[in-house]
Amino acid sequence: MKLQEIKNMTQSELLEYLDLYAVEAYPDESKRKLLAKAIDLFWSQKENNGYSFETVQGF
Numbered sequence: 001m002k003l004q005e006i007k008n009m010t011q012s013e014l015l016e017y018l019d020l021y022a023v024e025a026y027p028d029e030s031k032r033k034l035l036a037k038a039i040d041l042f043w044s045q046k047e048n049n050g051y052s053f054e055t056v057q058g059f
Contacts, residue, residue: 006038
C-alpha cells in the first residue's frame with residue numbers, strides 16, 4: 001500500500017486498516033488521530049522510521 005492511498009482513506013477505511021494490524025483504534029477517535037496512527041504503521045512496516053529524535057539530536 002502506498003502512503004497516498006492511506007491519506008485518501010475515509011475514517012471507516014482507516015479503522016479497518018488499523019484493525020488488520022491489531023493497532024488500537026476506536027470509532028469515536030477523530031480522523032486526524034486515525035490517520036496519524038495509520039501513517040506511523042506505514043513507516044514501521046517499511047522499516048524506515050524517517051527522522052527520529054536521536055538523528056535530529058545528533059546534528
